[in-house]
Amino acid sequence: MLSIAPSTRLTIQRGGTADFALKAELQPGFHVNSNMPGDDYLIPIKLTWNKDPLEAEQVIYPKPQMEKLSFSPNPISVYTGTFEIGTHFKAPASAMPGMAFMNGKLRYQACNNKECLPPRTVDVRVTLDIQ
Amino acid sequence: MSKTISVIGVGSALACALLWTGCSDFGAAKPSASVEKKASAGPPASFDLKNAVGRPTPEFNLKDADGQAVRPANYKGKVVLLDFWATWCGPCKIEIPWFMEFERQFKDQGFAVVGVSMDEDGWTVIKPYVQNMKMNYRILLGNDDVSTAYGGLDSLPTTLLIDRQGNIASVHVGVSMGKEEFKNAIVQLLNGPRASVSVASGRALALLTRPNAR
Numbered sequence: 001m002l003s004i005a006p007s008t009r010l011t012i013q014r015g016g017t018a019d020f021a022l023k024a025e026l027q028p029g030f031h032v033n034s035n036m037p038g039d040d041y042l043i044p045i046k047l048t049w050n051k052d053p054l055e056a057e058q059v060i061y062p063k064p065q066m067e068k069l070s071f072s073p074n075p076i077s078v079y080t081g082t083f084e085i086g087t088h089f090k091a092p093a094s095a096m097p098g099m100a101f102m103n104g105k106l107r108y109q110a111c112n113n114k115e116c117l118p119p120r121t122v123d124v125r126v127t128l129d130i131q
Numbered sequence: 132m133s134k135t136i137s138v139i140g141v142g143s144a145l146a147c148a149l150l151w152t153g154c155s156d157f158g159a160a161k162p163s164a165s166v167e168k169k170a171s172a173g174p175p176a177s178f179d180l181k182n183a184v185g186r187p188t189p190e191f192n193l194k195d196a197d198g199q200a201v202r203p204a205n206y207k208g209k210v211v212l213l214d215f216w217a218t219w220c221g222p223c224k225i226e227i228p229w230f231m232e233f234e235r236q237f238k239d240q241g242f243a244v245v246g247v248s249m250d251e252d253g254w255t256v257i258k259p260y261v262q263n264m265k266m267n268y269r270i271l272l273g274n275d276d277v278s279t280a281y282g283g284l285d286s287l288p289t290t291l292l293i294d295r296q297g298n299i300a301s302v303h304v305g306v307s308m309g310k311e312e313f314k315n316a317i318v319q320l321l322n323g324p325r326a327s328v329s330v331a332s333g334r335a336l337a338l339l340t341r342p343n344a345r
Contacts, residue, residue, distance in 0.1 A: 041218045041260060071221035109219060115286040115305030116220040119251070 001110050001117055002026050004124065010102070011129040012054065015093035020126055021084040022047065022106070031078035032108045034064035038077050042109075043119050047085050049104035053095050053128065056104075060086035070113050091130055100128040180282045180289070183299045188213070188291070189280040193247065193271035196254060196261070201245070201271055203297060210237075210320040211293040212244045212313075215273065215284050218260040219250070222306045223288040227264055229310040233317060234268040240321050241295065244268035247277060249287060294320050 005023040012018040026032060033042045049056035062083045066075035089102070102125070109119040178189055188203045188211075195201055203211075214230060216223035227246075234244045248257045248270055261270055278284045281291075290303040292313075300320055 041256065042221070043219045069221060071224045076221070111221055114222050114307070115288070116217070116222060117286060118249070118284075119219070 001030055002032065002108060002120075004106070004122065007124075007126045009127045009129050010089070011131060012089060012091045013131050014091050014095045014097060017057070017088060017090045020087045020089060022087070022124060023082065023084050024079075024106075025082045026080055026110065028081075029112045030110045031065075031067060031069075031080045031112070032110045034077040034079055035061040036064075036077060038074075039072075042076065043107070045079065045085075045106070045108040047087065047104060047106050047124070049087065049102060053100045053130065054089040054091050054102050056087050057090050058088040060088065095130050097130050100130055102126040102128055178280065178282045180302050180304065183282070183291070183302050186299055188293050188297050188299055191247075191277045191280055193273060193277060195269055195271050196258060201269070203293075206243055206245070206293070207297055208241065208295050210242045210295055210317060210323075211291075212242075212317065213291040213293055214244065214246045215249055215281070215287055215289040216246055217249045217287050218256050220287045224264075225306050226288055226290070226313075227266060229313060231265070231267050232310075233314065237317060237321060242317060242321060246270045247273040249273040249278065249284065292316055292320060294323060296324075 003025045005025075007020075007022075010018055010020050032045050035044045035046060037044050045061070047059050047061075049059075062079065062085065064077040064079060067078050067080070068075045085106075087104075104124040104126075105121050106124050107119065107121045110117045178186075190203060192200055192202050212230060212233060214223075214226065216227070230244045230246070233242070246266070246268060250256050250272075253272055257270060257272065260266075273284075281289070286304050288303075288306065292300045292303075294300045301316060
């Protein structure tokens, strides 16, 4: 339902920063709730990262679409199609140079107008080249 | 120094192989989000909703909001609308008022609606929702076992109409038909044979419907 693109290598300098974009693609007709769906019962999309070897200073969600769906009296805040979630990483000056991995999790829940799929949490891994 | 890396969307198989080291789906009634059923576990081959019509209702033993244990056998002799739903499921919200009306209209004729919530967060989220929606039928808290028993429940709502003999008369995945169609199906089952008479599978009511939006 939701495909996530394989990661290319992220190069980052010790003490420096780098931005990473996680690209996701939903099947036509489906949506996932945005990070702020505006309804306490809806499950927001959420990208989280482990604490090391980099520090995720900020996760940047794209601007959502406001969609009027048959089950809701008000438009709800969703993502459809292809979208990117950005992360601003910082490498500590003390980081070990070389190859490493940054692991995280993406939690989301997808629906269309007629049915919903269970919430899913998928592991996300970025290959790092710390210089 | 700042550098932007963007990656391109491709098929899920490749994505799973390269980026996802694990996939999980809902493990209802679990106390924390960290306890989730692994997708690889999958439903057993023994029960498939696509071939469920005419088969006995799979067993479950779930609790209602009062902590009372409920099993399908409790409803033997009744026509039952068994609805698997969740508070986070928008389309489920379309059907709930219909089912409330059916409960009011037909409960004295040997009919019951039973809602099985698949919410991971349990009664904490279910109770306020039920109260807010003024749901008038019995709600049970689902779990992984019931999900497995019913073929995995990979979409919500999933609604089963069960005849007086305890056999599955029809299965509806997603909001697959309208209120009047549901109502007609219930009436036909209520007018059908009593529990002492066996029912053949493949009857006119026996259908599997699914929205073709996927």
